[in-house]
Amino acid sequence: MNASLGPLVGHALQINMHPLDVDHVVETLPHQLRAWRGQVDRVVITLDHKVSTTGRYHAADYDEKLAQLTGLLERLSGSDTAIHVDLVNYSSEAIEGVRKAFFSAEPSLPLKAFDGGPFYAYFYGLYRANAERVLHMDSDMLFGGMSQRWMAEADAVFDARPDALFVCPFSGPPRADGTIDESLHVGFPGRRAFVPPQWLGLDVPAYGFNAVSTRIFVLDMRRFVERIGSLPLVRPDFKRRLRAHLLDQSPLTMPAEEVLSASMERLGLERVDLLGGAPGMFSLHPPYRNPAFYRQLPELIRRTESSDLPDGQLGDFDVNASMIDWSDALAAKSRPARLKKALRQLIAANRARLLGQ
Known part of the structure; x- marks a missing residue:
């Protein structure tokens, strides 16, 4: 296993990334550090450098992307000893350590979800962060409001609400009345019992959910041990298992967010989305990638940090068409385009299998 990152701390920021994320990470990572470095004791950048033969994490220029990202991470970590770049360790010893920490009742731990994600x-990133409360995020998450008191306010929510397993920044910039567009929160494809967001009536805008996304959350690790202990895997249905077999993926589990959400629902645990006191803190997620996104990303970050957002973006947790023209990205998500992509993946996966790659 990689060298220890140090003793247990109160709060850690933990960011998952892959070398192919580098085109946005050059802008998003400095932004994320501006938002959060002053509120945590440790920063752990979890770099999954595993090469895929097919799918989203496969590219001909992988080595070039890895070199670019490594250079960026070395510069940032060299200027701050609390920033640790941690390569995902796929040794049997490391996998067993993570299994015991999160899935001790399961005989084995899948490396990928059924869809290859x-x-x-x-879970390796959460395990290695070694903190009482871990602020986890994906590498593309954006933040506005930028309150430097938000983490302390999140601690107060954890202390006051014993069923809160997760506290998150507000889901998108609030509307003028402090609300979100509740109709946008529809749950996950693999879950049936999704409960709509519940307005909590706190002193500041806050909602309660019975589900969590792996995009962004603060997890109370001690509460996880006390209330959950071991996560049961969520088995995919027949159609998803068949898809996994056809695409040479593991058919053993649904994605991590559905596994976490299923245990929350079963045990009556909650996630609280908290804006906090002014100026607050909210998250914003770019759902697609296209040339317009990369071209406008520095300005998008500037506007998000300063909460200089159009009315059409308020209440929405995804960057929408009021800020970025997604028309070409949406065309690539049309049914014919998705079928064509699936056929390419099917051919590539089975070619790799037949050739023993």
Whole structure:
């Protein structure tokens, strides 16, 4: 296993990334550090450098991307000893350590979800952060409001609400009355019992949920041990297992966020989305990638940090068309385009399998 990152701390920021994320990380990581470095004791950048033969994490220029990202991370960590770059360790010893920490009742720990998305890497990052409360985020998350008191306010919510397993920044910039667009929160494809967001009536805008996304959350690790202990995997249905087999993926589990959410629902635990006192803290997620996104990303970050956002963006947790023209990205998500992509993936996966790659 990688060298120890140090003793247990109160708060750690933990960010998952992959070399192919570098085109946005050059802008988003400095932004994320501006938002959060002053509120945590340790920063752990969890770098999943595993090469895929097919799918989203496969690219001909992988080595070039890895070199670019490594250079950026070395510069940032060299200027702050609390920033640790931690390569995901796929040794049997490391996998067993993560299994015991989060899935001790399961005989084995899948490395990927049924769709090929990261699974082990998420829990490895939480495990390695070694903090009482871990602020986890994906590498593309954006933040506005930028309150430097938000983490202390989140601690107060944890202390006051014993069923709160997660506290998150507000889901998107609030509307003028402090609310979100509740109709946008519809749950996950693999979950049936999604409860709509509940307005909590606190002194500041806050909502309660019975589900969590791996995009962004603060997890109370001690509460996880006390209330959950071991996460049961959520088995995919037949259609998803068949898809996994056809695409040469593991059919053992649904994505990490559905596994976490299923245990929350079963045990009556909650996630609290908290804006906090002015100027507050909210998150914003770019759902697609296209040339306009990369071209406008520095300005998008500037406007998000300063809460200089159009009315059409208020209440929405995803960067929408009021800020970025997503038309070409949406065209690539059309049914014919998705079928064409699935066919390419099917051919590539089975070619790799037949050739023993």
